[in-house]
Amino acid sequence: MRIDIVTIFPEFFATLDVSLLGKARQSGLLQTHVHDLRDVTTDKHRTVDDTPYGGGAGMVMKPEPWGDTLDAILADPDSSQRPVLIVPSPAGEPFTQVVAKELSQEEQLIFACGRYEGIDQRVSDHFATRMTVRPISLGDYVLNGGEVASLAMIEAIGRLIPGVVGNPDSLVEESHEDGLLEYPSYTKPAVWRDLEVPQVLLSGNHAAIAAWRHEQQLERTKRIRPDLLPE
Numbered sequence: 162m163r164i165d166i167v168t169i170f171p172e173f174f175a176t177l178d179v180s181l182l183g184k185a186r187q188s189g190l191l192q193t194h195v196h197d198l199r200d201v202t203t204d205k206h207r208t209v210d211d212t213p214y215g216g217g218a219g220m221v222m223k224p225e226p227w228g229d230t231l232d233a234i235l236a237d238p239d240s241s242q243r244p245v246l247i248v249p250s251p252a253g254e255p256f257t258q259v260v261a262k263e264l265s266q267e268e269q270l271i272f273a274c275g276r277y278e279g280i281d282q283r284v285s286d287h288f289a290t291r292m293t294v295r296p297i298s299l300g301d302y303v304l305n306g307g308e309v310a311s312l313a314m315i316e317a318i319g320r321l322i323p324g325v326v327g328n329p330d331s332l333v334e335e336s337h338e339d340g341l342l343e344y345p346s347y348t349k350p351a352v353w354r355d356l357e358v359p360q361v362l363l364s365g366n367h368a369a370i371a372a373w374r375h376e377q378q379l380e381r382t383k384r385i386r387p388d389l390l391p392e
């Protein structure tokens with residue numbers, strides 16, 4: 162998969178070098194390209210924002226640097242026919258494991274990291290004819306910009322690319338994989354600070370362990386995330 166990231170803070174993406182995604186990049190499973198939006202500006206101050214039409218607080222990102230940067234990405238012969246443009250925004254559709262899985266099957270994702278009050282709407286409107294544009298929200302809270310949200314999405318999507326996580330079994334029994342939160346996990350020692358590992362996990366009875374884990378998933382989900390359960 163190819164991932165392009167457009168940002169005024171390329172430094173945020175240095176962390177793509179570490180851990181599983183760093184390895185995926187080294188092995189060629191994942192190619193990432195970080196583009197500094199200011200590189201296409203021509204004025205002395207490398208301006209990327211301006212005041213909003215209609216008034217109001219804050220600044221809006223100007224369409225021209227976005228247009229030039231996205232045009233250049235599309236003109237790259239290695240770009241796919243129709244990439245997905247992800248626009249992180251608290252006004253987007255919720256990011257879920259289902260969305261992560263969908264996006265992990267794409268050839269190319271472009272993350273448009275907005276700052277300030279967002280990007281001039283015409284950027285999404287224009288590129289919708291050449292890309293699949295998806296405004297996506299990480300949750301019902303406001304971040305300062307799209308960089309941290311993009312990193313979270315890239316990690317969630319990247320680990321679903323076949324080969325990125327060494328043992329694919331570890332992707333199966335996770336929270337949200339079957340619509341439930343995951344069960345609690347324990348390792349050695351069997352007693353720690355007077356707290357014992359649940360007896361059933363030491364029993365060697367695989368059916369009993371599976372049943373216990375499923376019960377724990379249901380109990381946890383009911384208590385913490387009842388909205389995930391069917392009526």
Ligand code: ADE
Binds near residue numbers: 249299301302
């Ligand atoms: N940018 C600012 N807030 C955000 C959020 N909650 N999700 C995605 N991108 C954002």
